[in-house]
Amino acid sequence: MSPMKTHAVLAAASLALAAAPLAAQGVVAIEGGTVYTMTGAPIEGGTVLIRDGRIAAVGRDVAVPAGARRVDARGKRVTPGLFESHTRIGLSEVGAVPGTNDYTLADQDEDRIMAAFDVADGLNPASIVIPVTRIAGVTTAVAAPGGSGLVNGKGVVIDLAGDDASDMLVRDPVAMYATLGEGVETAGGGARGGTTMRLRELLEDTRAYARQRSDFERGGTREFAASRLDLQAMIPVIQGRLPLVLEAHRASDLRTALRLADEYGLKLILMGASEGWMVADEIARARVPVVVKVLQNLPSSFERLGSRYDNAALLRRAGVQVAITTGETHNARNVRQEAGNAVAYGLPWDEALRAVTLYPAQIWGVADTHGSLAPGKVADVVVWDGDPLELMTSVEHVFIGGREVPLTSRQTELRDRYRRLDENVRVYTTP
Amino acid sequence: MKRALSALVLAAAAAGCAQGGRPASSPAPASASQVPAVPAPFPSTYVPFPSRPTLIRGATVMTAAGQVIPNGQLLMADGKIVAVGATVDAPAGVAVIDAAGKFVTPGIIDTHSHLGAYASPGVDANSDGNEITDPVTADVWVEHSVWPQDPGFTRALAGGITSLQILPGSANLIGGRSVVLKNVPSRTVQGMKFPGAPYGLKMACGENPKRVYGARNRAPSTRMGNVAGYRAQWILAQRYRKQWDDWDRQGRPAASQPNRDLEMETLAEVLRGNILVQNHCYRADEMAQMIDVAREFGYRIRSFHHGVEAYKVRDLMARDSISGSLWADWWGFKMEALDGIEANLALVHEAGARAVVHSDDEYGIQRLNQEAAKAVAAGRRIGIQISENDALRWLTANAAWTLGIDDRVGTLEPGKQADVVIWSGNPFSVYSRADKVFIDGALMYDRNDPSRQPVTDFEAGILPRSNP
Numbered sequence: 061m062s063p064m065k066t067h068a069v070l071a072a073a074s075l076a077l078a079a080a081p082l083a084a085q086g087v088v089a090i091e092g093g094t095v096y097t098m099t100g101a102p103i104e105g106g107t108v109l110i111r112d113g114r115i116a117a118v119g120r121d122v123a124v125p126a127g128a129r130r131v132d133a134r135g136k137r138v139t140p141g142l143f144e145s146h147t148r149i150g151l152s153e154v155g156a157v158p159g160t161n162d163y164t165l166a167d168q169d170e171d172r173i174m175a176a177f178d179v180a181d182g183l184n185p186a187s188i189v190i191p192v193t194r195i196a197g198v199t200t201a202v203a204a205p206g207g208s209g210l211v212n213g214k215g216v217v218i219d220l221a222g223d224d225a226s227d228m229l230v231r232d233p234v235a236m237y238a239t240l241g242e243g244v245e246t247a248g249g250g251a252r253g254g255t256t257m258r259l260r261e262l263l264e265d266t267r268a269y270a271r272q273r274s275d276f277e278r279g280g281t282r283e284f285a286a287s288r289l290d291l292q293a294m295i296p297v298i299q300g301r302l303p304l305v306l307e308a309h310r311a312s313d314l315r316t317a318l319r320l321a322d323e324y325g326l327k328l329i330l331m332g333a334s335e336g337w338m339v340a341d342e343i344a345r346a347r348v349p350v351v352v353k354v355l356q357n358l359p360s361s362f363e364r365l366g367s368r369y370d371n372a373a374l375l376r377r378a379g380v381q382v383a384i385t386t387g388e389t390h391n392a393r394n395v396r397q398e399a400g401n402a403v404a405y406g407l408p409w410d411e412a413l414r415a416v417t418l419y420p421a422q423i424w425g426v427a428d429t430h431g432s433l434a435p436g437k438v439a440d441v442v443v444w445d446g447d448p449l450e451l452m453t454s455v456e457h458v459f460i461g462g463r464e465v466p467l468t469s470r471q472t473e474l475r476d477r478y479r480r481l482d483e484n485v486r487v488y489t490t491p
Numbered sequence: 492m493k494r495a496l497s498a499l500v501l502a503a504a505a506a507g508c509a510q511g512g513r514p515a516s517s518p519a520p521a522s523a524s525q526v527p528a529v530p531a532p533f534p535s536t537y538v539p540f541p542s543r544p545t546l547i548r549g550a551t552v553m554t555a556a557g558q559v560i561p562n563g564q565l566l567m568a569d570g571k572i573v574a575v576g577a578t579v580d581a582p583a584g585v586a587v588i589d590a591a592g593k594f595v596t597p598g599i600i601d602t603h604s605h606l607g608a609y610a611s612p613g614v615d616a617n618s619d620g621n622e623i624t625d626p627v628t629a630d631v632w633v634e635h636s637v638w639p640q641d642p643g644f645t646r647a648l649a650g651g652i653t654s655l656q657i658l659p660g661s662a663n664l665i666g667g668r669s670v671v672l673k674n675v676p677s678r679t680v681q682g683m684k685f686p687g688a689p690y691g692l693k694m695a696c697g698e699n700p701k702r703v704y705g706a707r708n709r710a711p712s713t714r715m716g717n718v719a720g721y722r723a724q725w726i727l728a729q730r731y732r733k734q735w736d737d738w739d740r741q742g743r744p745a746a747s748q749p750n751r752d753l754e755m756e757t758l759a760e761v762l763r764g765n766i767l768v769q770n771h772c773y774r775a776d777e778m779a780q781m782i783d784v785a786r787e788f789g790y791r792i793r794s795f796h797h798g799v800e801a802y803k804v805r806d807l808m809a810r811d812s813i814s815g816s817l818w819a820d821w822w823g824f825k826m827e828a829l830d831g832i833e834a835n836l837a838l839v840h841e842a843g844a845r846a847v848v849h850s851d852d853e854y855g856i857q858r859l860n861q862e863a864a865k866a867v868a869a870g871r872r873i874g875i876q877i878s879e880n881d882a883l884r885w886l887t888a889n890a891a892w893t894l895g896i897d898d899r900v901g902t903l904e905p906g907k908q909a910d911v912v913i914w915s916g917n918p919f920s921v922y923s924r925a926d927k928v929f930i931d932g933a934l935m936y937d938r939n940d941p942s943r944q945p946v947t948d949f950e951a952g953i954l955p956r957s958n959p
Binding site: 401 | 831
């Protein structure tokens with residue numbers, strides 16, 4: 061059965077379920093656009109039906125219930141909301157203002173193992189970065205810890221709407237974050253071998269702790285390499301339940317990461333991987349997904365001598381699952397520019413779009429609700445006035461969890477405030 | 492920037508600054524003002540690479556001088572543009588490039604780069620962009636920091652960059668002289684220097700100087716300290732200039748030649764109008780104050796760089812003919828960058844000031860065309876329609892004006908230097924790439940010919956080049 065037919069069947073099924081009189085409540089039909097479901101071929105003149113925050117149906121012959129809000133998307137493109145895989149959205153308001161940054165403990169914690177640190181408690185749903193990002197079509201993001209620690213803590217997946225962190229959180233925690241290579245030379249004692257030595261020690265002590273927790277509580281164990289909280293936080297990592305994100309760039313560091321994952325049965329996600337193309341076959345064989353920044357082609361450090369623009373395309377060609385990121389926070393909205401450039405450098409267009417929708421959803425373990433347009437998924441939907449990867453394309457509608465968000469942000473307010481240079485009108489008038 | 496994070500004798504000039512409208516296209520040649528007491532040191536040794544007369548045909552030719560010519564032709568010879576049009580008369584024997592479906596533009600010019608001064612790899616040993624030892628280092632010349640082997644030059648070339656200004660960093664109130672380069676491979680920076688381009692002076696407002704020196708418990712530690720710092724220097728510079736100008740008027744008597752001072756030489760040249768002020772400044776209120784400092788001392792500000800709040804003072808910039816060297820969308824990385832908006836370039840353009848897309852970034856410089864496209868779209872969203880010709884001028888003609896080289900580059904017009912890019916498609920599309928880049932008529936980069944892709948010494952034998 062073709063994917064499109066699957067949708068039609070599922071659509072019919074969910075319509076039957078939803079035939080109650082109040083069905084039109086919270087029902088939106090986005091009609092007539094070219095719908096990129098991410099799991100099947102694009103549907104020309106398709107309809108996306110949203111009900112109660114979820115996608116109810118997708119297809120060409122979707123019956124729209126009476127009373128539904130209708131959005132005319134003829135001539136437009138409809139996609140899942142874009143998914144940014146590596147940001148500090150909600151964790152960093154003004155880069156150089158320390159009090160507004162909540163993504164790292166690295167400067168405070170001398171032992172450099174901060175596995176228990178979970179960014180979720182610091183999430184700021186009122187961050188001005190959130191509206192700026194979502195009106196550009198990015199509806200979902202990973203908010204990740206940063207820093208120069210050996211282990212930096214736990215990240216989360218968030219939807220970019222909600223009054224409270226609990227409204228935003230899609231998955232908490234989503235992964236543990238650590239680094240190999242130049243970024244953690246200090247933490248590793250100044251040498252790569254020191255970094256891996258300490259990581260192994262941590263993993264082994266976590267095993268020991270998991271086995272001897274009651275002994276530990278009684279003081280009946282030897283000293284461990286990390287605090288109780290950190291060891292506790294590492295247990296799901298050694299059990300392969302919580303992914304370990306390792307940022308690494310040099311080909312040899314990527315191999316080290318693969319080796320560690322294999323030795324300890326870790327569920328590995330590689331971050332950065334500037335020289336990933338050099339070991340693409342090995343990464344593919346290990347079935348390890350990679351999150352890459354496309355616009356990186358300079359030997360900016362000795363661990364990135366092999367950086368090149370077609371890294372994403374070469375990894376994909378080798379069979380690696382690739383998600384594309386800006387690695388930025390305030391300009392996470394440029395993730396579609398990254399994807400567009402990946403196309404310019406050899407990644408097929410539909411694969412580039414998947415690398416900012418479906419694949420991140422799969423990599424971060426939320427594909428059951430995110431990353432595609434299919435019945436039952438959370439209704440994160442964007443309507444574009446053209447090719448979503450093109451620079452001059454604008455967003456026309458953004459739905460997050462089925463609710464349309466206004467296309468306003470602090471930036472649009474400032475813009476409108478200064479549309480005319482008339483001081484008296486401006487500062488005493490709410491736009 | 493983001494990671495490492497610009498007397499009575501002068502009364503006439505000061506009055507001139509207050510006039511509205513657009514000034515003459517380029518600064519007066521040095522001969523207009525006197526006192527070349529010493530010969531210009533470190534002269535350019537740039538010689539254009541070999542070229543042959545070449546006709547590009549079949550492409551959409553975007554001149555940045557008002558024309559977009561479908562299926563147009565461009566003829567270049569002896570390093571210059573000879574003719575542009577729907578058809579041009581080409582002599583027999585010229586090389587012909589069939590560029591059907593492609594787009595031809597002037598070479599892109601970046602007014603704000605630190606290539607060579609903050610070279611890749613970004614190790615401490617290559618960090619030569621800021622002389623952070625005194626808030627005023629008008630005596631330093633960034634060309635003495637530029638490493639011609641920075642691989643970033645080659646990447647910028649592949650992005651269509653043919654000329655660029657290298658600036659000192661923004662840690663100091665007065666950071667030193669800039670240098671304008673042709674983006675050509677060379678053993679020496681002298682071999683890259685754009686012949687005849689005026690120097691720029693880097694000045695910086697706001698957070699950076701006050702943070703750097705405030706942290707050392709010395710001035711400036713505040714914005715008012717910043718302004719006091721500029722003014723104190725300009726007072727010294729006025730005195731210095733007068734000493735030398737008086738000496739010149741007296742027929743240069745050998746016995747009474749004033750002492751040279753490297754800082755003051757540069758600042759006096761700014762006051763004489765021979766060096767262009769390139770002023771790093773984010774906030775609107777500070778830009779307005781820098782305009783007043785310039786008026787007080789009778790110099791002109793050529794461009795505000797970064798200017799994330801330029802949209803708030805775009806009328807002042809238009810009035811005083813100050814260009815805005817701006818990003819399309821950077822914001823939020825520090826307090827003075829908080830009010831950045833995507834329509835900044837469009838609003839500055841609409842107000843009649845010269846908008847320029849700059850990079851300040853070794854990656855951004857590789858895709859200034861894409862940055863312009865985003866800014867055009869942001870303008871469109873509020874009803875500002877910007878033509879492709881105007882958007883292209885943000886990358887070429889306006890940038891050339893900012894550097895004082897617009898009589899030589901920045902448009903595709905007969906007589907201009909043949910700095911030309913052939914793009915695989917519309918340059919404002921994310922999917923387009925520079926296919927061929929010509930500098931002074933010479934093919935310096937060809938995407939489809941590895942033998943026409945420069946490799947720096949640093950990359951030789953160190954970069955993995957192919958998939959094993």
